């Protein structure tokens with residue numbers, strides 16, 4: 252019967268869906284090529300009506316990209332290449348046999364883990380902000396609605412007064428995820444109460460911390476959650492317009508945001524008379540001016556108005572006088588993305604997650620010397636150990652863990668002895684670091700902490716806007732001292748000087764860029780002071796990083812004569828016959844460390 | 859796209875639900891069509907298409923369709939296995955589109971095994 256074989260219609264879902272990650276990380280690993288290859292292969296095999304390929308936002312496990320999840324079986328495939336596609340389609344889609352060789356292997360020698368839900372990286376996380384990651388096509392509003400999207404806004408508009416919304420937000424205990432951790436409901440209340448006919452809200456998507464990509468991923472994988480959060484905020488605060496201030500360097504996020512805004516407008520979820528409930532609110536996207544300081548709220552506002560992105564003195568706070576002197580409420584992307592869930596499930600539910608003072612979850616971008624780099628969402632109060640070793644899978648190459656740096660360039664370094672620290676705003680502050688926006692850099696034993704401090708201060712010197720003297724000059728002076736120490740020209744009073752300068756800069760800078768800039772120095776001095784002294788007094792870099800203070804040599808006992816080091820040396824400083832111990836000529840050596848990294852027998856020594 | 863009202867959300871969500879179930883991997887029943895070379899040659903693809911259209915027409919959102927390789931009984935292809943959660947799998951043989959539809963309605967949706975088309979209840983023991 253012809254009717255029975257009629258092909259399924261446009262809304263059909265088929266029997267299988269391949270969720271290919273199209274987050275920036277996987278895309279740079281050519282996931283879009285993998286997707287094309289899949290489409291082609293599926294067409295060729297006549298499976299087009301049965302199998303749907305969905306490009307999702309970032310799934311978080313960036314270390315293993317490009318990744319794909321095969322549903323309904325829940326199989327997690329990783330490190331896919333376009334050339335792998337024919338085999339994968341033949342085996343899994345046609346013959347129904349999941350392909351081991353593309354599965355995740357926790358560590359060498361262990362069996363592969365087929366199911367996403369069994370992989371530690373995923374099953375130790377708790378997803379609230381990233382609830383839809385990898386599960387929806389971020390370019391289709393219906394998919395968001397299919398996962399309870401816009402129910403919070405409907406509920407708010409139908410049954411709550413603006414004051415009730417603000418009260419609910421305050422009771423939830425949500426604190427700003429952009430860095431300072433200010434209670435969101437309280438901030439909304441300030442802006443609502445501020446005198447002014449019209450008000451404005453802003454989503455801060457500038458995300459300037461090096462290595463951080465939480466906000467980018469949220470927008471890429473679930474842009475509607477941010478839009479819905481903002482619409483709820485607009486209702487509560489009494490704002491008719493919103494801006495998303497987004498980094499120029501995020502083209503994919505920007506594109507998805509535009510698509511999402513267009514679709515929301517078509518459904519009447521942005522614009523006039525939203526949901527037929529009388530709310531008028533629209534959003535425009537503003538491309539950032541490209542400096543780190545643009546993320547600071549007063550600079551951001553200045554940049555939005557078309558002026559130089561320079562901070563100004565507060566008060567007045569933006570809640571009193573922001574964009575074009577309108578009362579303005581500014582929140583971070585992740586803060587906004589929390590809002591719909593809180594309104595749908597209630598303040599009690601949200602505040603039951605986390606610690607006394609810090610509620611809900613936090614998204615971290617875990618990078619550095621860790622096996623599973625990626626995007627991780629955990630409840631507040633999770634230990635550093637759980638993040639680095641449980642979810643992060645520990646340190647690669649059998650090396651020792653040394654420290655984690657949290658909070659972005661102006662955060663601090665936390666040593667191994669504090670691995671059991673439970674992460675929340677207060678605990679991080681107590682140990683001399685900050686939550687910041689959620690950057691988390693793992694460092695192994697081959698990291699020099701003086702060099703780390705130097706690196707972050709260099710970034711801050713470059714990014715200081717120059718408006719106030721303490722930040723412009725003070726941070727530059729501190730950086731100069733660190734450069735000297737790393738170059739082997741440290742002086743006995745350098746440490747005292749650094750501490751003194753740090754206090755001045757902290758206390759007298761105009762904005763938090765300068766206010767927190769000394770953190771990397773102070774926290775490394777607190778926990779790794781002996782490394783500073785080794786540089787200054789003994790002329791040694793214990794981690795073997797600072798070139799001026801180290802010498803390479805080859806241990807004749809340990810060297811097996813494999814010739815690997817001689818082959819990687821760019822200046823021909825290493826000689827020796829096969830299977831004979833090699834020697835290194837220090838007069839030629841440029842201390843690039845290539846031999847050290849390449850040796851499999853720990854025979855290259857650094858001192 | 860017309861503007862929507864709060865009461866429209868549910869309709870959209872319903873439409874999307876099957877998809878969500880598929881992605882969550884939470885289904886009440888699972889139907890496996892055996893698609894080895896033999897199965898495909900015998901017309902397994904038509905069986906798959908018939909199942910997909912039946913699911914769509916009836917708005918079924920809690921059944922998973924999958925394929926697997928040859929079930930080892932090539933002479934009785936096309937074959938499929940119906941597994942209702944918590945019950946023993948049932949293999950059906952010598953299928954055509956009509957039989958498939960009957961099985962879908964009676965067994966997958968109704969819970970009654972269609973003995974006439976079934977090979978047997980239960981599965982070989984594996985390992």
Ligand SMILES: Cc1cc2nc3c(=O)[nH]c(=O)nc-3n(C[C@H](O)[C@H](O)[C@H](O)COP(=O)(O)O)c2cc1C
Pocket residue numbers: 426427428429430431432433455456457458459460543544545546547548549581582583584586688762763764
């Ligand atoms: C130098 C500097 C850079 C900042 N960069 C960002 C940023 O990229 N994204 C962000 O959300 N907040 C950033 N902030 C914090 C903002 O000033 C502001 O506190 C935040 O956007 C408020 O949102 P929240 O309450 O939701 O955290 C930065 C602050 C400073 C001092």
